[in-house]
Amino acid sequence: MKYTKQFTFWMLMMFAACLNVVAQKSKKKATTPGNVPVFTQFVYKGNDAVYNENPLKEDEFYTPILQGCYPDPSIVRRGDDYFLVVSSFSMFPGVPIFHSKDLVNWKQIGHVLDRPSQLKVETAGVSSGIYAPAITYNPHNETFYMITTQIAGGIGNMVVKTKDPFKGWGDVIKLNFNGIDPSLFFDDDGKAYVVHNDAPDPGKELYNGHRVIKIWEYDVEKDDVIPGTDKIIVDGGVDLSQKPIWIEAPHIYKKNGKYYLMCAEGGTADWHSEVIFISDHPKGPYKPAPNNPILTQRYLGKDRKNRVEWAGHADLVEGPDGKYYGVFLAIRPNNKGRVNTGRETFILPVDWSGTFPVFENGLIPLKPKLPTPAGVKNLNGKDGYFPNGNFTIEEHFKNINLDYRWIAMRGPRENFISIAPQGGLVINPFENNIKAQKPVSALFHRQQHNSFEVTTTLKYAPQSEKDLAGLVCYQSEAFNYVFGITKKGNENYIVLARTERKGPPRPGNAPQTTIIASAPIDVKNPVQLQIVADHDDYKFNYSVNGGAFQNLGGTVSGDILSTNVAGGFTGNLIGLYATSGNDILP
Structure with a gap:
């Protein structure tokens, strides 16, 4: 009996070992099957004339400080540390957070919302999700707060907290009030308040765009507004008789015993501005400054060089x-007035020597350079600091710890990416294609210049017409270019397709996809794919067997990648993309 047990034991062990070998072989084969793409290189090069024509001196730095789609900035100081957050909409992870010691050199230290439990954007449109985060520090309990509106997942207004922004943020706490753009204010006496944009009281809306600023007392122990304490402190804007639109993004500051309420006014496009009010009490009444707006570019001619527009939300x-x-958003349109880079984060010094703060040179054409504060050295792009100007970013995907600039859409990037044993980024394709309002298997990098070049190297052998991998220029699920490799019959093809929706979104008005060009392609060796953009002109090129680049489809317009064509609030994203649900057929 003893012999039988030993024999059985060793037979089972040998059988398990055989299964393990088979499993390991199977696992190794499954790592990169033919229809799973491997991207082994990504190079992004910016080439904007404004930087070539305005080189930095030793004591200067560029603004915007965050180029590309980094809108709605909010900033806080604790001691010598500055933290800055921006909107992220349905990008995942959400709310990029940056750190600086001097306001010139910034490092991204992560994202505030980095877990699916915090960010419910799985089925949200690109411009839904996270709006206008505001970061504040409460010295009374030594806690940082990030309050925002999540237009997804039934969440609405919410707050998360941390004692240390370098170590992550807590779970979402839902807040019980309507409206958008909330901001917290902690007074010297320990009392706390929330201000936000809201609709007028029922029946009191006077015109389209008529909004109000509302304030609530905030219970720091319960983390919610105190019922019955709400009050409208601004109705319409600076002058209701002028029918101001979209008063929003409020912040309260205290200086010399006075309370200052600063808001954006005029909508987020051509008429955008920043205005300021004053009061003796946090709950008002608030009186507008006589010199409003304190920041705008709306009165300036459209023919000026190096235009900056839409300045506000400060x-x-x-x-x-x-x-x-002051940090604020603005846009730098291309030569056709398009907004492909989206809303960016700028900075200006503010003169607060008088009663009201005024952005220095904020009412005249904004300049691309500023003097650094005394004693500050510009470390542009060095030692992990965020790059500015014309820069090159090169990624070889040697490990899974990618730079924070790489983002996904509507879900974690870890759900579809891995690193191949020999190096290179593996994208395990979702069935959802780029037009789906669902998580998509694309790893995105923001377009940060009006003129740029992107090159990637792709090893890929599609197995059917349902397989496609390549590059995508993505303004949204309804406006994008796909430049990739797929299959038709027994032939491999490279294809360029344009998707756009004609007219406003409504039931039955689906986006339409047009095949611009396609060509047979040899995929035995890695293929290089390239996008070259010069303002509104985009070219999609490819190279096989290390040869010269060939163009596919000629020069195409970047119009559908612009906010003022596609709508919404985001800039163009450049994606390394794959799908097993392709519907773009050569």
């Missing part, structure tokens, strides 16, 4: 030199 902070600074 936040103020005291700098290391004792001077105030």
Whole structure:
């Protein structure tokens, strides 16, 4: 009996070992099957004339400080540390957070919302999700707060907290009030308040775009507004008789015993501006400054060089030199007036020597350069600091710890990416294609210049017409270009397709896809794919067997990649993309 047990044991062990060998072989084969693409290189090069024509001196830095789609900035200081957050909509992870010691050099330290439990955007449109985050520090409990509106997942207004922004943020706490753009204010006496944009009281809306700013007292122990404490403190804007639109993005500051309420006004496009009010009490009444707006570019001619437009949605902070600074969003349109880079984060010094703060040179054409604060050295792009100007980003995908600039859409990037044993980024394709309002298997990098070049190297052998991998220029699920390799019959093809929706989104008005060009392609060896953009002109090129680049489809318009054509609030994203649900047929 003893012999039988031993024999059985060893037979089972040998059988298990055989199964393990088979499993390991199977696993190795399954790592990169033919229809799973491997991207072994990604190079992004910016080439904007404004930077070539305005080189930096030793004591200067560029603004915007965050190029590309980094809108709605909010900033806070604790001691010598500055933290800045921006909107992320349905990008995943959400709410990029940056750190600086001097307001010139910034490092991204992560994302505030980095877990699916915090970010419910699985079926949200690109411009839904996270709107206008505001970061604040409460010295009374030594806690940082990030309050925002999540237009997805039934969440609405919410807050998350941390004692240390370098170590992550807590779970979402839902807040019980309507409206958007909330911001917290902690007074010297320990009391807390929330201000936000909201609709007028029922029956009191006077015109389209008529909004109000509302304030609530906030219970720090329960983390919610106190019922019955709400009050409208601004109706319409600076002057209701002028029918101001979209008063929003409020922040309260306290200086010399006075309370200041700063808001964006005029909508987020051509008429955008920043305005300021003053009061003796956080709950008002608030009186507008006589010199409003304190920041805008709306009165300036369209023919000026190096145009900056749509300036507003600002936040103020005291700098290391004792001077105030303001971060704000603005756009730099291309030569056709398109907004492909989206809303970017700018900075200006603020003169607060008088009663009201005023953005220095904020009412005249904004310049691309600013002097650094005294004693600050510009470390542009060095030692992990965020690059500015014309820069090159090169990625060889040697490990899974990618730079924070790489993002996914509507779900974690870890759900579809891995690193091949020999190196290179593996994208395990979802059945959802790029037009789906669902998570898509694309790893995105923001377009950060009006003129740029992107090159990637792709090893890929599609197995059927349902398989496609390549590059995508993605403004949204309804406006995008796909430039990839697929199959038709027994032939492999490279294809360029344009998707756009004609007219407003409504039931039955689906986006339409047009095949611009296609050609047979040899995929025995890695293929290089390239996008070259010069303002509104985009070219899609490819190279096989290390040869010269060939163009596919000629020069095409970047119009559908622009906010003011496609709508929404995001800029163009450049994606390494794959799908097993392809419907683009050569």
